[in-house]
Amino acid sequence: MAKRPTTPPAKAAHAPRKAGRPTSAKPPRPRAKAKTTAKAPPEQPAAAPPEQPRAETPADAPPPPGSAAASPGADQRQMLEALSLNLARAAMTAQAAIAEAALSQADRPAALSPDPFNVGPAMTQVMTGLASRPDKLFAAQADLFNRYMDLWASTTRRAAGEDVPAAPSKDKRFKDPAWSENPMFDVMRQSYLATADWMNGLVSSVEDIDPRTKRRAEFFTKLLTDAFSPSNFLASNPAALKALAETNGESLVRGMQNFAADLERGAGKLKISQADYGRFKVGENVATAPGQVVWRDELFELIQYDPATDKQRQIPLLIFPPWINKFYILDLQPENSMIRWLSSQGFTVFVCSWVNPDVDKAGFGFDDYLEKGIYRAVEKALEQSKSDHVNTVGYCIGGTLMGAALAHMAARKDDRVTATTFFAAQHDFAEAGDLLLFTDDHWLGEIEQQMDAAGGVLPGAAMAETFNALRANDLIWSFFVSNYLMGKDPPAFDLLFWNADQTRMPKKLHMDYLRSMYGQNRLSQGEFTIGGVKVDLSKVTIPLYFQASREDHIAPVNSVYRSARAFSNADVTLTVAGSGHIAGVVNPPSAKKYQHWTNPALPGSLAEWQAGAEEHPGSWWNHWADWLHDKSGDWVPARNPSKGPLKPIEPAPGAYVKVKS
Structure with missing residues (x-):
């Protein structure tokens, strides 16, 4: 992918990227009250003072003020200034987008339930099951302690100069070499994986509770541990930090512009772009069989x-x-x-x-x-x-x-x-x-209310969100990192373009499908x-x-x-x-x-x-x-x-x- 041009002036800070946005989406615009923005760095670095003719400059004379020789850190200062301004622009872009999203959502009804998936009761049963077996809980805590002790022992030996190979990981979230080569990021990675594996294993080990209740708890524990991966945060993602440094903060400006555009596209709800939607058109370059x-x-x-x-x-x-x-x-x-x-x-x-x-x-x-x-x-x-x-x-x-x-x-x-x-x-x-986790009576009641509020159909975005949650790392967090933390445009991928082209569903048909098939298995x-x-x-x-x-x-x-x-x-x-x-x-x-x-x-x-x-x-x-x-x-x-x-x-x-x- 070609490099982006130099960051545009601050007045365009909220404009979305030219490619990768759906043609129907309006470009996000800052509201009047969010108009105050920091000035952007000039398009090109300021020119250095012209070099003095050698004939007029004595060999032992000090270099003229402002010359490169007199200011060996001039380039670094310029980069720091650009970085500071770009970080400010990124923050203001995000703040304005969030404020506008909050305003657009202010007159909408609140969520139907603070716990639509009924996770609370499931986790309560899991905790009760763990409390009834203190021996198992103690053994699990001892296991986590031993994992941390092993990690800190290997980290200490590595810090002392001993050649300790980093623990391998096939997890795509940690494919950047810095996750294993840099001791600090290696500790973050390994401690996260150990803790996440421990939490998921602990929930899975619970006995004597309803299998579907247990599966619900397992599913949402996995969602939670996936969300808290260090790869999902700028400060703890080495690839995102490297991009930030190499672009003097322009990657984060682009990322926040992507974030603002996705909020605009979702009418105040974050609708993460999974593909360059502008690159495809049904009947022109997809769905073209005669x-x-x-x-x-x-x-x-x-x-x-x-x-x-x-x-x-x-x-x-x-x-x-x-x-x-x-x-x-x-x-x-x-x-x-x-x-x-x-x-x-x-x-x-x-x-x-x-x-x-x-x-x-x-x-x-x-x-x-x-x-x-x-x-x-x-x-x-x-x-x-x-x-x-x-x-x-x-x-x-x-x-x-x-x-x-x-x-x-x-x-x-x-x-x-x-x-x-x-x-x-x-x-x-x-x-x-x-x-099956989305088809208990509690959730079916929630989705029925949602369909009633939409006039008797399930909005296409609702089903898309459910399917994305089933593969959160692939369909949510990978794009969150790439689009927002790295500032990249989504790929021109026909399958993901199709995946985002969702349809609505009639209430009667969909509720019968969920209740008769998933809920009661009546067909078989x-x-x-x-x-x-x-x-x-x-x-x-x-x-x-x-x-x-x-x-x-x-x-x-x-x-x-x-x-x-x-x-x-x-x-x-x-x-x-x-x-x-x-x-x-x-x-x-x-x-x-x-x-x-x-x-x-x-x-x-x-x-x-x-x-x-x-x-x-x-x-x-x-x-x-x-x-x-x-x-x-x-x-x-x-x-x-x-x-x-x-x-x-x-x-x-x-x-x-x-x-x-």
């Missing part, structure tokens, strides 16, 4: 993509993405677009692009998304492709709905869907991971009613392909495995991919990244499956394509979306995907 919107109604647009081969498989493929996010995760850029890749393999690809629901859809529930979504999209895809059958894909929550729809179709003896693939989808929620138990039918997953008999990701924190691999086994009478193929919820799915073969595991059996436990699984390098897409070709009929002439029975409405990616929350 195709046509061939159907549009109040709930979705149906997009048919142009063929990339002369012939295509007879049975088309219809993809149902999650309505929590937008579909173009499957069509980011040409090199990582699953939609383009599927077209190149000879499949007719349809995608259901869900509407970004507003308050008029607050009453839409699972029945609406089944009848007006799944069934209508299947009907229109079959009409457009002139086919009697279709294969489907359900991704994440779209897969949860698709699984319930298959059971509904089985009850109605509807055989139009011949095979289905699930990406990171759950149907058995007994082990659904940390998101045959107790979930949709479309007037109490559905039973064991009635589904068509071939199913399940994809899970080994490091998925939203749909954990064990949860997906349980879901695959819930379809007990179907022909199920399971593949486990490397990486997580997104990168594990969106991993084109050309990238040659990660790995995947296959096992034709589906034994009683994931551990048994893993013991018999075979590891393969790279993407799982080719394995899936072989399975899909076998389920997609003969070859037929390629279908042109502009010449089907449904007349084109507008080019892909359509209009619904461009609606911002």
